[in-house]
Amino acid sequence: MKKFDNYYKALDNLKQIENYTEPYDTVTETGLVALFEICFEQSWKAMKEVLEYHGYDDSKTGSPRMIIKLAFSAGMIKDEETWLSALSSRNDVPHSYNEEIALGIIRRTSELFFKIFTDLKSAIGHSYSSVAGRFLIDNFICL
Secondary structure, eight states: OHHHHHHHHHHHHHGGGGGOOSSOOHHHHHHHHHHHHHHHHHHHHHHHHHHHHTTOGGGGGOOHHHHHHHHHHHTSOSOHHHHHHHHHHHHHGGGTTSHHHHHHHHHHIIIIIHHHHHHHHHHHHHHEETTTTEEOSOSSOOO
């Protein structure tokens, strides 16, 4: 599944955030915010793809907020509040020219969001057989 693979690549790139410490130069700060944004976008799209695969029709036209809530109710994600916080941070990205906003996104990514992203990878990964290239129905509620 393409979005699933894109998410894995984006998460792998986001791991680079661990290699940097404050103070950041402008290019590094901008790059770290972009890595968060890309990973977040790929994460909710991967959730959407998995939910659609498992018959959740509500996911076909869902916004990121709707997909997060649906993924939570399906048991795919455990921490809805942190995911909604990540969505809020994603919505702040256009304002990350403001250093305070950019630093907040980077700090929350390091402290909170990276964990929920890796938890999602594990949840989806346990349901996905990359060898067979298909999802197995055993880790969350399927319709």
